[in-house]
Amino acid sequence: xxxxxxxxxxxxxxxxxxxxxxxxxxxxxxxxxxxxxxxxxxxxxxxxxxxxxxxxxxxxxxxxxxxxxxxxxxxxxxxxxxxxxxxxxxxxxxxxxxxxxxxxxxxxxxxxxxxxxxxxxxxxxxxxxxxxxxxxxxxxxxxxxxxxxxxxxxxxxxxxxxxxxxxxxxxxxxxxxxxxxxxxxxxxxxxxxxxxxxxxxxxxxxxxxxxxxxxxxxxxxxxxxxxxxxxxxxxxxxxxxxxxxxxxxxxxxxxxxxxxxxxxxxxxxxxxxxxxxxxxxxxxxxxxxxxxxxxxxxxxxxxxxxxxxxxxxxxxxxxxxxxxxxxxxxxxxxxxxxxxxxxxxxxxxxxxxxxxxxxxxxxxxxxxxxxxxxxxxxxxxxxxxxxxxxxxxxxxxxxxxxxxxxxxxxxxxxxxxxxxxxxxxxxxxxxxxxxxxxxxxxxxxxxxxxxxxxxxxxxxxxxxxxxxxxxxxxxxxxxxxxxxx
Numbered sequence: 118x119x120x121x122x123x124x125x126x127x128x129x130x131x132x133x134x135x136x137x138x139x140x141x142x143x144x145x146x147x148x149x150x151x152x153x154x155x156x157x158x159x160x161x162x163x164x165x166x167x168x169x170x171x172x173x174x175x176x177x178x179x180x181x182x183x184x185x186x187x188x189x190x191x192x193x194x195x196x197x198x199x200x201x202x203x204x205x206x207x208x209x210x211x212x213x214x215x216x217x218x219x220x221x222x223x224x225x226x227x228x229x230x231x232x233x234x235x236x237x238x239x240x241x242x243x244x245x246x247x248x249x250x251x252x253x254x255x256x257x258x259x260x261x262x263x264x265x266x267x268x269x270x271x272x273x274x275x276x277x278x279x280x281x282x283x284x285x286x287x288x289x290x291x292x293x294x295x296x297x298x299x300x301x302x303x304x305x306x307x308x309x310x311x312x313x314x315x316x317x318x319x320x321x322x323x324x325x326x327x328x329x330x331x332x333x334x335x336x337x338x339x340x341x342x343x344x345x346x347x348x349x350x351x352x353x354x355x356x357x358x359x360x361x362x363x364x365x366x367x368x369x370x371x372x373x374x375x376x377x378x379x380x381x382x383x384x385x386x387x388x389x390x391x392x393x394x395x396x397x398x399x400x401x402x403x404x405x406x407x408x409x410x411x412x413x414x415x416x417x418x419x420x421x422x423x424x425x426x427x428x429x430x431x432x433x434x435x436x437x438x439x440x441x442x443x444x445x446x447x448x449x450x451x452x453x454x455x456x457x458x459x460x461x462x463x464x465x466x467x468x469x470x471x472x473x474x475x476x477x478x479x480x481x482x483x484x485x486x487x488x489x490x491x492x493x494x495x496x497x498x499x500x501x502x503x504x505x506x507x508x509x510x511x512x513x514x515x516x517x518x519x520x521x522x523x524x525x526x527x528x529x530x531x532x533x534x535x536x537x538x539x540x541x542x543x544x545x546x547x548x549x550x551x552x553x554x555x556x557x558x559x560x561x562x563x564x565x566x567x568x569x570x571x572x573x574x575x576x577x578x579x580x581x582x583x584x585x586x587x588x589x590x591x592x593x594x595x596x597x598x599x600x601x602x
Contacts, residue, residue, distance in 0.1 A: 133189035172246035194506030395478035482546035504568035
């Protein structure tokens with residue numbers, strides 16, 4: 118018995134590792150393609166990109182683990198069925214369920230580990246990933262001058278070069294506008310040739326200029342009075358150097374505490390506390406709105422017994438204006454309109470605040486349920502993949518890949534649509550996050566039953582034979598009816 122357990126475990130672990138690496142690689146490539154514009158051309162150091170990739174690999178576990186679990190289980194039992202090892206196991210008197218016991222234990226360990234990971238590790242990873250990705254996307258691209266186009270990336274300068282060398286270090290026919298004083302036409306520098314290189318500490322860009330002239334207007338800024346001593350300076354040079362501060366191009370790290378309020382960066386306890394806080398705020402706004410509505414709108418009916426005796430006499434179908442003296446009607450109506458506008462404006466503000474708190478509460482609830490669905494989805498997709506592989510009896514990367522992609526797409530589409538519906542408030546967070554699992558659980562039970570009963574569910578020859586029997590039966594019935602006629 119132990120040898121069978123070891124055989125099945127070995128047959129499962131190898132495909133699982135291979136498929137997990139393949140799925141992780143594909144998801145990582147999708148991430149890089151999505152943010153390729155934010156990563157290329159910014160001079161990011163290798164360890165920053167490696168750190169970002171590492172965080173992304175941890176984030177993608179929520180999708181890579183269930184998909185690799187489904188694919189590897191189909192491949193494992195497909196290979197065992199194709200090599201008739203499952204037949205030998207069943208011939209030895211061991212049922213398929215009993216043979217799958219060690220895999221259920223192993224998948225249970227994976228599911229429990231994924232739950233612990235999603236509750237304790239994933240919020241920290243999301244926090245570091247979110248802050249680092251924010252800094253990377255906000256970082257300025259490397260200083261690059263395109264021929265014939267003004268570059269304003271350097272603070273206080275506008276630089277234009279008519280042409281440049283292939284390596285981009287030698288510029289020709291330069292024009293530099295110094296805008297540090299607030300105007301662009303008071304300090305202009307033109308040169309025939311310029312050479313760019315960095316300082317030793319990489320903090321400054323040094324531009325060596327050859328054969329040029331500088332025009333500088335020394336008039337006082339924001340002065341409308343005439344100054345007879347104003348000066349206009351022009352001097353020629355054969356060689357000079359200009360130094361530009363490159364600190365704006367350095368990647369500045371944002372304080373991670375600014376991102377801690379996001380729902381994806383909290384564990385179960387924090388999500389529960391935030392959800393309770395949101396519910397308190399929602400209830401408070403509802404009570405204030407109800408109290409103000411009660412104070413501003415007076416309902417009259419025959420059952421009105423408290424309050425003004427004159428109002429108690431008013432019937433439902435009568436107009437309250439008739440009970441107000443004519444000389445006071447205009448002031449009463451104006452006062453009512455003013456109170457109504459005030460109530461409307463206050464209700465509009467409270468309504469937007471109420472909606473924000475409701476959206477936050479929904480996101481907290483959705484993220485709370487997500488901690489559990491990752492673990493349960495691993496068990497569910499294994500329960501689908503293992504009996505499906507035993508029924509199909511096809512190994513390799515052909516039919517198992519196609520079937521696993523189909524079933525995973527079904528699972529992913531249902532979960533995505535249901536989650537979006539939950540975030541929109543159409544359904545509750547519970548149904549939104551558990552809808553895919555609830556829908557596919559009967560399918561897993563059905564496939565497990567069919568695999569234990571040696572059903573030829575996907576055998577085309579069996580369906581062709583049954584179709585032929587049905588056609589023969591229909592022909593015989595038609596022939597009998599013709600003979601009777």
